[in-house]
Amino acid sequence: MNKVLLGRYLPGSSFIHRLDPRSKLILSFYFIIIIFLANNWLTYLFMFAVVAGCILLAKIKLSFFWKGVQPLIWLILFTVVLQILFSRGGTVYWQWGPFSLTQTGIISGIYVFFRFVLIIFMSTLLTLTTPPLEIAGALESLLKPLKKIHFPVYEVSLMLSIALRFVPTLLDEATKIMNAQRSRGVNFDTGSLRQRLHAVVPLLIPLFVSAFNRAEDLATAMEARGYHGGEGRTKYRVNQWRLRDTLSMFAFLLVTVIMFLLRTW
Amino acid sequence: MSINFKNVTYIYQPATPFAHRALSDVSFSIPEHSYTAVIGHTGSGKSTLIQHLNGLLRPTSGELTVNDQLITTTTTNKELVKLRRQVGVVFQFPEAQLFEETVLKDIAFAPKNFGATPAEAEKIARKTAELVQLPASVLEQSPFELSGGQMRRVAIAGILAMQPQILVLDEPTAGLDPRGHQEIMELFAQLKQQQDLTVILVTHQMDDVALYADQVIVLEEGKIMAQQTPRKLFSRPEWLHKHHLDLPHAAKLAFAIQQQSNFKFKELPLTEDQLADQLAKWLPKEGSSN
Numbered sequence: 014m015n016k017v018l019l020g021r022y023l024p025g026s027s028f029i030h031r032l033d034p035r036s037k038l039i040l041s042f043y044f045i046i047i048i049f050l051a052n053n054w055l056t057y058l059f060m061f062a063v064v065a066g067c068i069l070l071a072k073i074k075l076s077f078f079w080k081g082v083q084p085l086i087w088l089i090l091f092t093v094v095l096q097i098l099f100s101r102g103g104t105v106y107w108q109w110g111p112f113s114l115t116q117t118g119i120i121s122g123i124y125v126f127f128r129f130v131l132i133i134f135m136s137t138l139l140t141l142t143t144p145p146l147e148i149a150g151a152l153e154s155l156l157k158p159l160k161k162i163h164f165p166v167y168e169v170s171l172m173l174s175i176a177l178r179f180v181p182t183l184l185d186e187a188t189k190i191m192n193a194q195r196s197r198g199v200n201f202d203t204g205s206l207r208q209r210l211h212a213v214v215p216l217l218i219p220l221f222v223s224a225f226n227r228a229e230d231l232a233t234a235m236e237a238r239g240y241h242g243g244e245g246r247t248k249y250r251v252n253q254w255r256l257r258d259t260l261s262m263f264a265f266l267l268v269t270v271i272m273f274l275l276r277t278w
Numbered sequence: 279m280s281i282n283f284k285n286v287t288y289i290y291q292p293a294t295p296f297a298h299r300a301l302s303d304v305s306f307s308i309p310e311h312s313y314t315a316v317i318g319h320t321g322s323g324k325s326t327l328i329q330h331l332n333g334l335l336r337p338t339s340g341e342l343t344v345n346d347q348l349i350t351t352t353t354t355n356k357e358l359v360k361l362r363r364q365v366g367v368v369f370q371f372p373e374a375q376l377f378e379e380t381v382l383k384d385i386a387f388a389p390k391n392f393g394a395t396p397a398e399a400e401k402i403a404r405k406t407a408e409l410v411q412l413p414a415s416v417l418e419q420s421p422f423e424l425s426g427g428q429m430r431r432v433a434i435a436g437i438l439a440m441q442p443q444i445l446v447l448d449e450p451t452a453g454l455d456p457r458g459h460q461e462i463m464e465l466f467a468q469l470k471q472q473q474d475l476t477v478i479l480v481t482h483q484m485d486d487v488a489l490y491a492d493q494v495i496v497l498e499e500g501k502i503m504a505q506q507t508p509r510k511l512f513s514r515p516e517w518l519h520k521h522h523l524d525l526p527h528a529a530k531l532a533f534a535i536q537q538q539s540n541f542k543f544k545e546l547p548l549t550e551d552q553l554a555d556q557l558a559k560w561l562p563k564e565g566s567s568n
Contacts, residue, residue, distance in 0.1 A: 021296070023295050023296075073295070074295075077294065077295055080293075080294065186374070189369065189370075189374065190374055190375055192329065192334050192369065193367075193369045193372065193374070193375035194375060195334055195362065196332055196334065196362055196365075196366070196367045196369075196437070197375070197387060197388035197391060197436060197437070197440070198359070198362060198363065198387075198388050198391025198392045198440070199391060200355075200359065202355055203355065203356070214377065215375075215377045215387070218377035219374055219375060219376065219377050222377075222422060223374055
């Protein structure tokens with residue numbers, strides 16, 4: 014559980030760290046869109062260069078990112094294998110019933126692999142360089158237009174920031190309870206599937222109970238501090254759009270143009 | 279049957295940007311049937327240290343023996359299950375571990391896990407509930423309906439029901455009222471006497487250290503700063519101050535008395551009783567000279 018890098022924050026003061034969280038969020042989404050423009054080796058190579066450049070700018074070691082991908086490697090490989098076995102086209106090397114191994118299949122399998130890795134790298138970069146609360150704040154300000162269609166932007170972002178804030182707390186709590194139950198002779202890692210499912214009960218019940226208690230305490234504490242809904246509040250964390258944010262936008266625009274050029278090479 | 283740490287180092291999440299060295303090159307031993315207090319600042323590695331005692335954590339390097347069981351980096355979980363039965367750990371705020379439908383079932387949970395039949399486990403549970411002074415009326419209630427203090431007792435009973443030889447207590451009375459605190463601490467001291475337990479207590483309360491412990495281990499930033507008797511430790515107030523630790527109340531008062539009068543304590547009083555004894559011998563003389 015501790016090996017997952019996605020969703021964790023690594024304090025720093027690099028160029029990427031100091032970007033407005035809104036621009037980071039927009040650019041990460043934008044990156045996921047333009048990665049689908051990639052259709053040949055050159056374009057994938059270029060995208061790798063872009064991601065590597067961003068990681069360099071964030072001053073984080075590339076090897077950490079590879080470690081962050083490792084827990085997800087089975088999911089990626091599973092998708093890749095499906096892609097390889099079920100794609101058709103090009104030279105057929107091997108066929109058995111609905112399964113076939115073709116040139117197109119292998120190539121698109123490799124492409125899917127790269128696409129996954131690149132998207133994970135980029136989203137890991139987003140969360141490593143942006144504190145969770147800033148992501149929630151940025152999401153709120155980006156969703157603001159949805160207020161017009163009566164989407165509860167404020168409530169959703171409040172829930173999101175509380176949820177994000179409590180992820181590490183609940184993880185700690187889960188580890189603590191797990192340790193306590195291990196000490197009482199519960200075995201989480203061995204036994205049949207049935208036994209293991211059974212072993213989860215002494216973990217889940219206390220975890221839910223403590224989440225309920227925590228929610229009640231938090232609600233009381235919020236009310237005691239004068240909270241009564243989203244209307245008419247001011248903001249403590251004000252995002253500021255700076256020159257570097259505009260510059261990064263232009264940089265990504267340039268990336269898009271180059272991608273289109275490389276596609277038709 | 280003692281506890282022996284040899285150059286134990288523990289690093290959380292090694293080889294990531296979040297790597298954190300919680301214990302570095304820790305060596306010490308705890309004799310059998312002793313009462314050891316582990317003190318130190320928040321984040322000094324106390325909790326990491328005690329999680330090694332029943333194999334919840336394995337050292338990143340170095341090795342330790344607990345009850346003749348060797349724990350190294352490569353020890354498997356299977357070998358450790360046997361150890362967990364001999365080492366009972368009461369974690370901080372242990373009431374978070376309650377989950378069963380009734381108090382009795384929750385206390386019987388650990389014995390059942392370690393192979394007791396349901397009937398045996400229930401018998402042990404009833405006996406243990408009595409030991410921690412839980413009224414018989416709550417045994418069939420849900421643990422979530424109880425007061426905080428009673429929940430704590432149920433949780434502690436859940437550990438004692440394992441009938442461990444080594445009892446590890448991580449701030450067992452944090453958040454309890456003074457009376458609950460005293461009752462629980464007395465209970466542990468009594469148990470130690472009756473069952474010849476080895477007790478390891480993690481605490482911030484120097485009064486408890488003075489009152490119960492035979493030896494103290496001081497941790498700071500994952501290193502052992504001192505291992506000695508409470509009396510030796512508390513006779514060095516400057517050293518304690520330098521390491522942001524406090525004196526027991528009785529010793530504090532004794533030092534203040536020594537500073538402001540010509541009275542010299544024969545030996546440093548650590549508890550209220552010791553302080554009162556020495557002062558009582560002194561006072562009549564003062565009175566007669568007037």
